[in-house]
Amino acid sequence: MLLVYTHKITPRVKYAFKHILTRILGIPVTFTTTIEDFIAHDSLKMSYTKQPLSHEVFIRSHDILFEHGLSDIDIHVQDWENTKCFFSNGEKSAIPFDIFSAAFYLLSRYEEYLPHVKDEYGRFTAVESLAYKHDFLHQPVIDVWAYKFKKVLETQFPDYEFPKKSYAIKPIIDVPSPYNFKLKGLMRNFGGTIKDLFGFKFKRLYYRYIVLFGIKKDSYDTFKYIINKQKQSNFKFLFFFLIGDYSTYDKGISANKKQFVTLIKQVADYCKVGIKASYFALEDIDILKKEKQRMEAILNTSLTASRQSFSKLNLPQSYRNLIELEILEDYTMGYVNHTGFRAGTCTPFFFYDLDYEIQTPLKITSYHLLDFSLLKHQSLLDKKKALNEIISEIKAVNGEFVPVFHNYTFSDVDRWVGYKELFNNILNSVNEN
Incomplete structure (x- = not known):
């Protein structure tokens, strides 16, 4: 069990942490706002707030997980070794980005609520996405970030038996x-026949009827x-x-x-x-x-x-x-x-x-x-x-x-x-x- 100390426990905090830690890495997680409980915990633990408490695993928090509704968020996507990330969080942090806030932004589909251009069917398209614009659509970045964070935990807690997952x-x-052609009824096949004839699709017309007569599958x-x-x-x-x-x-x-x-x-x-x-x-x-x-x-x-x-x-x-x-x-x-x-x-x-x-x-x-x-x-x-x-x-x-x-x-x-x-x-x- 990993204990997270944070200054405020919100539904967004729980959501983001449980996806990265529990669903991806298989690590149960719980939360506290009490420093004494955090100090007494003798297994995996980390702090997620604005300043570290001591020398624990610390990730500086972005504000998005403590907000309500939508806001105009300034996002700067940056390179991070073999991947990309956003919401950089300074030198004191165990990793250079707040992966929990970034994960929440992507998982909640925050960007799909913001103004965007839809296609002819009214769909949100890839080219409108942050991932496409910054060339990380090809990568499951949240999972990649999770495994980077796992390395930090493994270094800090070498005796912990981390669960394993397979492809x-x-x-x-x-x-x-x-x-x-089958089961489409007389009228639809008649309409299809006329369409094939006027479109000079004689091969399709021939195939239509050898299927309807049971000669071919x-x-x-x-x-x-x-x-x-x-x-x-x-x-x-x-x-x-x-x-x-x-x-x-x-x-x-x-x-x-x-x-x-x-x-x-x-x-x-x-x-x-x-x-x-x-x-x-x-x-x-x-x-x-x-x-x-x-x-x-x-x-x-x-x-x-x-x-x-x-x-x-x-x-x-x-x-x-x-x-x-x-x-x-x-x-x-x-x-x-x-x-x-x-x-x-x-x-x-x-x-x-x-x-x-x-x-x-x-x-x-x-x-x-x-x-x-x-x-x-x-x-x-x-x-x-x-x-x-x-x-x-x-x-x-x-x-x-x-x-x-x-x-x-x-x-x-x-x-x-x-x-x-x-x-x-x-x-x-x-x-x-």
């Missing part, structure tokens, strides 16, 4: 539509392949099925189709299944509630995990809606067009509500790579290089790699050629040094 993976399979139907991969892996895959109503943005299969329901049940026998909330469910809690109940009826169990369509988040309302409906895990946090660490970490964390100043029960698992983000690399070799780089960053801090692939990614046709091999590389990365 893990959590593959996500996103299913906006389980089939390309639908290219999106890769579920048998994925389940076989799940059987060979020690890590549970997590599927997100879209079962919302057909709309401008969501063009999946109706949840009334028995074949679709059967598919979801079959996948749930082997993998964990969550809901891919539709585009309009993001804004309307009643639609989200309907979709949740629909999925629970299919799975015959309570729903625990969600992912939003188009990886869109409206903070804090999106997360408040999930909490109200008792969906306690979310996998939306990430960037569609960039690999990297949107929240600066490869360790799951809890949503901190900046308006109410509380840590909520909603666990956020940010994803670090979406299959689409690799399309900008022309060759398979370049894709592998980009994939291996992010895996190396996560392995360096014994983190959890969360990649998002779609069911159609495994079709191995057109732009998805080679993606099966990339997925295999992810699964094999657990056994490689």
